[in-house]
Amino acid sequence: MRRALSVPLAAALVLCAMPAFAQVKATAQNVPEIPYDSVPNFLKLPPGRYLGEAIGVATNSKGHVFVYTRSANTQLFEFDQNGVFVREIGPGAYNFEFAHSVRVDPQDNIWVVDEGTNTITRFNPEGHITLVLGRRPPAVQGMLQAPLPGPKPPAAKYTFGRPTDVAWDPQGNIFISDGYVNHRVVKFDKNGRFVKQVGSENAGPEPSQFNTPHGIAVDANGNVYVADRGNNRMQVFDNNLVLKSIYDNIGVSWTVCISPGPHQYLFTSNSNPNGNTPGSWDITGEIYKMELDGTILGKFGHAGKQLGGFQVVHMMDCRNPDQIIVAEIESWRVQKLMLKPSAAPARPTTTAAR
Amino acid sequence: MKRIIQLAAGILALAITPLAAQLVVPEIAYDAAIEPLKLPPDLNFGEVAGIATNSKGDVFVYTRTGHPTLSLGTARPFAHGGSRMFRFDKTGKYVGEIGQASYAMLFAEKVKVDPQDNIWVVDQMANTIMEFDSEGRLVMLLGRKAESENVPVRGAAPPAAPGGGGAGGGGAQAGGARAGGAAGAGGGGGDPEGGGGRGRGGPPGAGGQQDVFNRPTDVAWDAAGNIYVADGLGNNNRVAKFDKNGKFVRSWGQTGTANGQFRQPRSIAIDAQGLVYVADAGNRRIQVFDADGNFKTKFLNVGTPRALCITQGPRQVMYVSNSNPPENIDYDGEIFKVDMTGKLLGKFGHAGRLAKEFNGVNQLECRTENEVWAAEIGNWRVSKITLRGAASTN
Numbered sequence A: 001m002r003r004a005l006s007v008p009l010a011a012a013l014v015l016c017a018m019p020a021f022a023q024v025k026a027t028a029q030n031v032p033e034i035p036y037d038s039v040p041n042f043l044k045l046p047p048g049r050y051l052g053e054a055i056g057v058a059t060n061s062k063g064h065v066f067v068y069t070r071s072a073n074t075q076l077f078e079f080d081q082n083g084v085f086v087r088e089i090g091p092g093a094y095n096f097e098f099a100h101s102v103r104v105d106p107q108d109n110i111w112v113v114d115e116g117t118n119t120i121t122r123f124n125p126e127g128h129i130t131l132v133l134g135r136r137p138p139a140v141q142g143m144l145q146a147p148l149p150g151p152k153p154p155a156a157k158y159t160f161g162r163p164t165d166v167a168w169d170p171q172g173n174i175f176i177s178d179g180y181v182n183h184r185v186v187k188f189d190k191n192g193r194f195v196k197q198v199g200s201e202n203a204g205p206e207p208s209q210f211n212t213p214h215g216i217a218v219d220a221n222g223n224v225y226v227a228d229r230g231n232n233r234m235q236v237f238d239n240n241l242v243l244k245s246i247y248d249n250i251g252v253s254w255t256v257c258i259s260p261g262p263h264q265y266l267f268t269s270n271s272n273p274n275g276n277t278p279g280s281w282d283i284t285g286e287i288y289k290m291e292l293d294g295t296i297l298g299k300f301g302h303a304g305k306q307l308g309g310f311q312v313v314h315m316m317d318c319r320n321p322d323q324i325i326v327a328e329i330e331s332w333r334v335q336k337l338m339l340k341p342s343a344a345p346a347r348p349t350t351t352a353a354r
Numbered sequence B: 001m002k003r004i005i006q007l008a009a010g011i012l013a014l015a016i017t018p019l020a021a022q023l024v025v026p027e028i029a030y031d032a033a034i035e036p037l038k039l040p041p042d043l044n045f046g047e048v049a050g051i052a053t054n055s056k057g058d059v060f061v062y063t064r065t066g067h068p069t070l071s072l073g074t075a076r077p078f079a080h081g082g083s084r085m086f087r088f089d090k091t092g093k094y095v096g097e098i099g100q101a102s103y104a105m106l107f108a109e110k111v112k113v114d115p116q117d118n119i120w121v122v123d124q125m126a127n128t129i130m131e132f133d134s135e136g137r138l139v140m141l142l143g144r145k146a147e148s149e150n151v152p153v154r155g156a157a158p159p160a161a162p163g164g165g166g167a168g169g170g171g172a173q174a175g176g177a178r179a180g181g182a183a184g185a186g187g188g189g190g191d192p193e194g195g196g197g198r199g200r201g202g203p204p205g206a207g208g209q210q211d212v213f214n215r216p217t218d219v220a221w222d223a224a225g226n227i228y229v230a231d232g233l234g235n236n237n238r239v240a241k242f243d244k245n246g247k248f249v250r251s252w253g254q255t256g257t258a259n260g261q262f263r264q265p266r267s268i269a270i271d272a273q274g275l276v277y278v279a280d281a282g283n284r285r286i287q288v289f290d291a292d293g294n295f296k297t298k299f300l301n302v303g304t305p306r307a308l309c310i311t312q313g314p315r316q317v318m319y320v321s322n323s324n325p326p327e328n329i330d331y332d333g334e335i336f337k338v339d340m341t342g343k344l345l346g347k348f349g350h351a352g353r354l355a356k357e358f359n360g361v362n363q364l365e366c367r368t369e370n371e372v373w374a375a376e377i378g379n380w381r382v383s384k385i386t387l388r389g390a391a392s393t394n
Helices: A009-019 B002-017
Strands: A036-038 A053-058 A065-070 A074-080 A085-088 A099-104 A110-114 A121-122 A129-134 A163-168 A176-177 A183-188 A195-200 A213-218 A224-228 A233-238 A245-246 A257-259 A263-270 A287-291 A296-300 A313-320 A324-330 A332-341 B032-034 B045-054 B059-064 B069-073 B076-080 B083-088 B094-098 B107-111 B120-124 B128-132 B137-141 B216-220 B227-230 B239-242 B250-251 B263-270 B277-281 B284-288 B295-299 B305-310 B317-322 B334-338 B344-348 B360-369 B373-377 B381-387
Touching: A053 A110, A053 A332, A065 A099, A074 A110, A110 A163, A110 B120, A121 A163, A176 A213, A176 A224, A195 B059, A195 B216, A213 A257, A224 A257, A245 B076, A257 A313, A263 A313, B032 B295, B045 B120, B059 B373, B083 B107, B083 B120, B083 B381, B107 B360, B120 B277, B128 B216, B227 B263, B227 B277, B239 B263, B277 B305, B284 B305, B305 B373, B317 B360
Parallel strands: A053 A099, A053 A313, A163 A213, B045 B107, B045 B360, B216 B263, B263 B305, B305 B360
Antiparallel strands: A036 A332, A053 A065, A053 A324, A065 A074, A074 A085, A099 A110, A110 A121, A121 A129, A163 A176, A176 A183, A183 A195, A213 A224, A224 A233, A233 A245, A257 A263, A263 A287, A287 A296, A313 A324, A324 A332, B032 B381, B045 B059, B045 B373, B059 B083, B069 B076, B083 B094, B107 B120, B120 B128, B128 B137, B216 B227, B227 B239, B239 B250, B263 B277, B277 B284, B284 B295, B305 B317, B317 B334, B334 B344, B360 B373, B373 B381
């Protein structure tokens, strides 16, 4: 259900009191199940290469698949459209420490967001770094001290606090969800100059505040969709970061993806929590397919260890809205899901995927 | 009342306006190539701290890349890696790496090539200056890498806040405490055990009479081959002089703002007359000394000088970067062309991420007057700048 902009105070207080990252059952009712198959053995790694926590996944215009993974070291792998390993990009690059997100822009540049180095880095298709936002804390300063008690310093324009994701509007403006330490969305122009932010260094439950903005996507009209994970909702902003609406019936919005083309679809994952807390498999793990206006079209997936089940979906690629690629944390796995055409969305299909 | 406020505002505006901005300095026309060096497919620069060329036109780049690592042993963490030095030929073709897997490439600061084409590497975290010959063999070492690193323990009381009256500001690299260790806070009063840093024998904030450095930043040589080290961003604020064999001669300077004192010297260069130019960044000036450390003069019109180079040949000029801190591209970033008396001949560029913009320039290389190389910390790149000579001397 779409929700206009008034969050009742009571609800805000409840959200505030709730521990971050709890398991939350979505309140959406009578959502049709979308049947799907998971392609067996989708990514074929050469001997001696392993995925760790899969964390980030994206495709380029040729269908090549990029996986940003917490392996022995954080690494960025490229596979072709059939899942055959192509190469490792930027081995040992200075921005690689603790993977969080990978996205591919319309020019097939590969952007990675690393929450271990507070950087957003653009690789060109050849694999060379052409833009860096944020700064890795200098090693010479040693490990950062735990924050002192008292108010946090204001979030700075050009540095991040464990950023989580990146997206672009059609003009090339850059939007960054930032993150675990700051709780804001930052807009830069295409040349990397600060334009504006919404949210701040402090978490909050009010509209236009965030509690760990964890994923971000922009539609063809430049509207900005933010997975406001700790607040169990998605917030939608216009291009100037003015709030338009809140979708709060989809459980915990871990990550968000918008398909290209004339009719865009919105996907969000109510991922099961890390650690598979008791009872979580019963009420979490599904991915929602939505219209941009928040209308839920269907859902698919469930928590589970076996192929076809999910272990904390962390990122999705939806370049083809009928072929969703998901990266999972706890199974160290990337799955390609072939969604089957279902009957009219209003009529629930009964092909249970679980 | 209103007038008082206006007056106060006027004074404030004067106080915060960079001196350089009060002068009319001609703009120099220039081009900049941002990919003058061709890296192999698997290599990327990280923060480019150092850039130098040798007499044949080979190019050396010292960059912070890879994974700065602490490994565990005997309850002490040991630091490894984090920086590499790449070599290119004069066409920009990648030739290879120097010092890979060496003991002391932790946090790149500068690379310089001496008149004999030896390659000198200044590492800010290892506290070492390594001299390699042109083949990449280590021929001399100044300083010693700390045996292990101090790491703050979670939940432990934080160390004292940085620096009373010291150099605190000036960007994230300025001042920060080194891993909570004894080599403490930015430009403050120094170590109570005397000498500042870990050395002995000098006044507070001066370091010891020896080759023990605290985040050294640069190295230069005079015609006799004597070695001068800018030391540094820790709580030594001195220039240390060694003879050509590496034997300590003298040092001068200590923490402070008076003539002959420093706050975070970041760059050093020596002209054909043997005068020593020190980019005293925290004091926003260049100080000039003779070879014995006697103060001669200072230039106050160059913003915050983080990088400095002097051209070769009979008529020398210098280039000075008023570098923006790599965490902010909204101010500074221009490079000044300066004659040897401190007169500004021209300027070019500003902070940013596009070609012909600069972000956190940490080193300049200028063998000739119209070709300048810039190492950019914020943009992880090298810019090769060609000046069109419009604002050349006289």
